[in-house]
Amino acid sequence: MSESVVFCQLSRKFVDENDNTPSDAQQVVYYSLAIGHHLGVIDCLKENLVCSYEPYKAWISTLEEGSEARRKMEGVPRYGEIVIDQSHVVLLAKAFDAAKPTQTEQQQEWSQELLDMLQAIQQEPAIYLMVRRRYD
Known part of the structure; x- marks a missing residue:
């Protein structure tokens, strides 16, 4: 069994792009969508980057030791997944x-x-990444 780390990005918005909603109001709509799983809205995630597990660990080890960024990325090996927003x-x-x-x-x-x-x-605050450890 091999392991990999998958970066999935929110790929679909549930807001009409041609909508003429003022930008201030749109942020409220996007926020509602971001928490939408509590309201019955499903997020569509698309795989954007896949790394083998050991090379992933070597990659994040290039980040400054003890830094907040490295701690964040070490959440994948530690917890199995992280969210980047x-x-x-x-x-x-x-x-x-x-x-x-x-x-x-x-x-x-x-x-x-x-x-x-x-x-x-x-550029679009409603977008986020889900980074997961996957067992292939």
């Missing part, structure tokens, strides 16, 4: 960007993919 964007983006010079080419590619996903969260 808007409150984590700046923290993780700075950490992965700073770690790039010490990373292998593969790790740099993963970092860039993660940075792209973090940018999507920054």
Whole structure:
């Protein structure tokens, strides 16, 4: 049995993109959708990045030891899954960007993919990532 770590991103919004709702009101709608599982709304998640488990651990070990970002990412081996939302964007983006010079080419590619996903969260706060350990 092999193990991997899967980064899934909220892929579908339940709000009409052509809707003329004012942006202030839209944030309330997005927040409602973000907590929608309590209201019967189902989130559609799409796999965006898959890493083998041991290479994942090596990748996150490139983050500064003892840092909050590394602690966050170590939640996958520790708890089996983590959620990355808007409150984590700046923290993780700075950490992965700073770690790039010490990373292998593969790790740099993963970092860039993660940075792209973090940018999507920054642009649309309703988006989040679910990062899970998977047993294949």
